[in-house]
Amino acid sequence: MRQVTVVGTGIIGASWTCLFLAHGFDVVATDIRDGAEHDLNTAIDRFWPTLPDTVLAKKQRGNLRFSTDLDEACAGSGFIQENAIERLDAKIELMRRIDAATSKETIIASSSSAISVTDMQSACAHPERVVLGHPFNPPHLVPLVELAGGKKTGQRALEQAEAFYASLGKTPVRLEKEIYGHIANRLQAAIFREAIHMLDHGIASAEDIDRAVTEGPGPRWALMGPFMTYRLAGGDKGMQGFWDMFAPMQEKLWADLGNPTPQKDLQDRVTAAVEDSYADKSISTVIRERDARLRKILAVKKSPVSD
Ligand SMILES: NC(=O)c1ccc[n+]([C@@H]2O[C@H](COP(=O)([O-])OP(=O)(O)OC[C@H]3O[C@@H](n4cnc5c(N)ncnc54)[C@H](O)[C@@H]3O)[C@@H](O)[C@H]2O)c1
Numbered sequence: 001m002r003q004v005t006v007v008g009t010g011i012i013g014a015s016w017t018c019l020f021l022a023h024g025f026d027v028v029a030t031d032i033r034d035g036a037e038h039d040l041n042t043a044i045d046r047f048w049p050t051l052p053d054t055v056l057a058k059k060q061r062g063n064l065r066f067s068t069d070l071d072e073a074c075a076g077s078g079f080i081q082e083n084a085i086e087r088l089d090a091k092i093e094l095m096r097r098i099d100a101a102t103s104k105e106t107i108i109a110s111s112s113s114a115i116s117v118t119d120m121q122s123a124c125a126h127p128e129r130v131v132l133g134h135p136f137n138p139p140h141l142v143p144l145v146e147l148a149g150g151k152k153t154g155q156r157a158l159e160q161a162e163a164f165y166a167s168l169g170k171t172p173v174r175l176e177k178e179i180y181g182h183i184a185n186r187l188q189a190a191i192f193r194e195a196i197h198m199l200d201h202g203i204a205s206a207e208d209i210d211r212a213v214t215e216g217p218g219p220r221w222a223l224m225g226p227f228m229t230y231r232l233a234g235g236d237k238g239m240q241g242f243w244d245m246f247a248p249m250q251e252k253l254w255a256d257l258g259n260p261t262p263q264k265d266l267q268d269r270v271t272a273a274v275e276d277s278y279a280d281k282s283i284s285t286v287i288r289e290r291d292a293r294l295r296k297i298l299a300v301k302k303s304p305v306s307d
Contacts, residue, residue, distance in 0.1 A: 001078030001164075002026055002062075007070065007098065008084030009036050012111050012139060014043035016081050017064065019140040022051050023168050024060035030073035031084075037066040047140050050291040053299060055169065070094075074101040079164060081133060083111040091120050099124035107161050109133030113185060116178045117150030127152035131161045132175075134182050139170075141294055146182045148175035187226075196270055197258020206270075206277040222297055 004020045006013045009031040017040065020027050029040055044064070049056075067073040074080060080102060084094055091112060098108055104126040111134055112120065121127035132148040139145070145165045149158050162172045175182060181189065195209050204212070220229060227239075234241025260266055278286075 003028065003077045005030065005074050005077040005080045007031075007073070007080060007082045007094065009040040009043075009066075010083065012135060012137065013081070013083035014040050015047060015138040015140045016083065016111070016135065018044045018047040018051065019055075019168055020081075021062045021064060022048070022055045022058070022060060022140070024058070024062050026062040026065070028065050028067055028073045028077060030067050030070055032068065040064075040066065047138065047291075050138075050295055051140055052169065052295055054302075070097055071101040074098055074106075077102065078106055079161075080106060080108045081111065082108065086113060086115065088115055088119060091115050092123050095120045095130060096123035099126055099130070104129065107131065107157055107164070109161055111135055111139075114181050116180075117148055117153060118178060119150070121150045121152050128154035129157040131157050132178075132182070133161055133165065135170075136184060138291065141291060141298065143169065143171040143298065144184060145170045145172050146175060146184065147172045148178050148182065150178065193260065194257055196262075196266070197260050199273055200260060200266065200269060201258070206273045222301065 003026045006017045006020070006027055006029045009017065009029050010033075013029070013031070017027050017029055021044070029037075031037075031040070033039075041064075080098055082091075082094065082098065084090065091110065095108065095110070102108065106129065108124075108130045110117070110120055110130070110132055112132065113134065117130055117132050121130035124130055127150070130150065131153055132146060134146040134148075136142040136144045147158060147162055147165070149155075158174070162174070165172045173183065179186070191213070198204060198209055199206055203209075217229075224232075230242045230246075231239045234243070234245065237244065
């Protein structure tokens, strides 16, 4: 397989395009938005220097072609990465058209953050090759890709998608069952909900709540998830040691966690507090600094441990 099609070239599609090109694949990109081709080229130029060193060292760059014609863009590709609008009816219709425009061997992966594969594949003549390939932003840097099948997805398509993503240096994680929001966004939502609860109750400022993550659990979370973290908290007795010591505290905390709903008045209060806290930091500057540091953190994670 030499050619990949990227459908929808916004934030996520542009980043995927950059990664595919850097691994030597030819990419046909398609979008319906005026100016999309120009924006895509600009985004790729911006992303390219932030690719992992290991990828840049390959000194590869496939050919990029842009087409506004979906059928033509899909023809001849072995893998389609769909990243268009996150709306159920639009996704179902787009998947139906991609399915009709491709050979039944072609894998069709969606970046959807929350729409189920079962829904997306519902109007396809060959639904067995439709999978979820949900990245974490920006996909050209962050390794995670969440893989899931719908009710009609075949194991072969999941295995092929997994192998393809792994060949790009991604870390695929398989969902055995579909669940709204997949895994990582559900975990993020749990933390975000509690952050908002504490902000809205005046416990601390937005900046300090952010700092309580970035200067505390955040750096450790780059190395280990919640289960390994708490296994270590249990000392020599591991996970059971954690329960022995902390089960009563966890029970009390779980019962005490906030449960706000994102209504307009709450949105307004949070927006005002966050924008006020970070008024001196432009979004483009923060993204540039984030990506420059993220690639260093990811490189360190791969380096051998020395005493
Ligand atoms: N933004 C994130 O952090 C993030 C992370 C992971 C996954 N996702 C998912 O990725 C997908 C894209 O999100 P995004 O943030 O890049 O959105 P975006 O709005 O930046 O980009 C979407 C692009 O799709 C194009 N589009 C819409 N309908 C189309 C069609 N019929 N054919 C071709 N192009 C079409 C739009 O013109 C736009 O350029 C969504 O499904 C979203 O849930 C987003």
